[in-house]
Structures are given as C-alpha cells and as structure tokens.
Amino acid sequence: GDSVTQMEGPVTLSEEAFLTINCTYTATGYPSLFWYVQYPGEGLQLLLKATKADDKGSNKGFEATYRKETTSFHLEKGSVQVSDSAVYFCALSDRGQAGTALIFGKGTTLSVSS
Amino acid sequence: EADIYQIPRYLVIGTGKKITLECSQTMGHDKMYWYQQDPGMELHLIHYSYGVNSTEKGDLSSESTVSRIRTEHFPLTLESARPSHTSQYLCASSAGTGGSAFFGQGTRLTVV
Numbered sequence: 001g002d003s004v005t006q007m008e009g010p011v012t013l014s015e016e017a018f019l020t021i022n023c024t025y026t027a028t029g030y031p032s033l034f035w036y037v038q039y040p041g042e043g044l045q046l047l048l049k050a051t052k053a054d055d056k057g058s059n060k061g062f063e064a065t066y067r068k069e070t071t072s073f074h075l076e077k078g079s080v081q082v083s084d085s086a087v088y089f090c091a092l093s094d095r096g097q098a099g100t101a102l103i104f105g106k107g108t109t110l111s112v113s114s
Numbered sequence: 115e116a117d118i119y120q121i122p123r124y125l126v127i128g129t130g131k132k133i134t135l136e137c138s139q140t141m142g143h144d145k146m147y148w149y150q151q152d153p154g155m156e157l158h159l160i161h162y163s164y165g166v167n168s169t170e171k172g173d174l175s176s177e178s179t180v181s182r183i184r185t186e187h188f189p190l191t192l193e194s195a196r197p198s199h200t201s202q203y204l205c206a207s208s209a210g211t212g213g214s215a216f217f218g219q220g221t222r223l224t225v226v
Binding site: 032034036038042043044045046049087089091093101102103104106107109 | 120145147149154155156157159162172204206208213214215216217218219220
C-alpha cells in the first residue's frame with residue numbers, strides 16, 4: 001500500500017541555519033504531496049503542496065520539489081527562525097484511488113534556538 | 115482561513131462514560147477524517163467518510179464509532195471511555211480526490 005517515510009527527529013538548529021527534512025513515498029497511483037506543520041497545542045496546517053512531477057511548492061520561505069524519479073519531496077528552508085519550531089509532517093493523497101485518505105509520515109520535530 | 119471546528123478542545127472524563135467529540139466544517143467538503151495522535155506525534159487514521167451515509171474504518175483499530183448524516187457534521191462517539199482512549203483526536207476535511215485536507219484544532223481527551 002501507499003506509504004510515506006520521513007527522517008526521524010528531533011532536528012535541532014541555530015537561527016539562520018539551513019533546513020532539510022527528507023521525505024520519500026511509495027504510491028500505486030498519481031499522488032499529490034503535502035507538507036503540514038503543527039505548532040504546540042494546535043491542529044495541522046497545510047504548509048505547501050505539489051500535485052505533479054517537477055512541481056515546486058513554496059510558502060513562508062519553505063520549498064519542496066516533487067521528484068518522481070526519486071519518489072521524494074524533501075522540505076527545505078534557507079534560513080530558519082525560532083518561530084519555525086514545530087512538528088513537520090509529509091503526506092500524500094493518491095489521486096489514482098478515489099477517496100483515499102491522506103497518508104502521513106511520522107513527523108519530524110524541529111527546534112530552532114537563537 | 116479554513117472553517118473546521120472541533121468541540122470541545124479539552125475534555126477530562128471518567129472511565130465508563132459515553133462521550134461524543136464534535137466536528138463541523140462549513141466548506142462543503144465531501145470527505146472527512148478522524149485521526150488519533152499519540153504522544154510521539156504520529157497520526158493514525160481511525161475513521162473516514164467519503165460523503166453522507168458513508169463511513170469507513172481506518173488503519174488503527176478503534177472502539178469508537180462515527181456517523182455522517184449531514185455533509186458538514188462528523189461526530190465521533192466512544193460508548194464507554196477507558197484510560198487507553200486518552201489521546202489527541204484531530205478531525206479533518208477535504209474536497210475531491212487528491213485535495214488538501216484542513217484540520218480542526220483537535221480535542222485533547224483524558225480518561226481518568
């Protein structure tokens with residue numbers, strides 16, 4: 001079945017450091033790919049998405065490119081801030097399977113210190 | 115701004131009580147989901163619905179039940195709460211196939 005694998009955390013960085021959180025997927029259809037962010041005590045918020053190969057999603061300085069050849073959707077940010085401290089989830093929705101629920105990775109905790 | 119609401123945000127309840135967690139969305143989304151989030155933050159799908167009168171169990175075995183009588187409403191019921199049900203419950207909705215999901219703020223349930 002479909003699955004998402006993302007790097008284990010926690011990831012600890014200093015402010016202004018470069019961030020990469022790896023995410024790879026397996027899917028039988030044509031997935032849309034997402035990154036969600038969860039701040040303490042809150043639900044998940046959509047950070048960015050990509051719906052087809054080579055699409056780049058971007059938001060708030062974060063970017064991720066849909067790489068079909070490597071089945072990856074790595075999250076990057078050039079300069080992190082303390083306010084980016086949160087849990088990040090990679091997810092997919094397989095458009096080839098009508099009505100399939102979102103499948104999430106296990107989440108990666110990011111902690112940024114000043 | 116997404117319009118999906120969960121009530122209550124926090125609930126402490128005694129063992130054996132029946133509880134219903136409410137979830138409502140005003141976006142007209144056909145699909146709705148319940149996830150259970152454990153302390154390690156991993157999300158487990160426990161129920162989902164493709165539309166009115168359609169409900170399915172998710173990957174994680176759960177003693178809860180759901181109903182979808184109206185498009186906007188997807189309540190989750192525990193007939194007899196136990197300490198093992200202590201967790202955070204997240205409701206979400208999405209439109210069509212492959213669409214983004216919008217999440218409520220969650221209900222943190224503690225069973226004592």
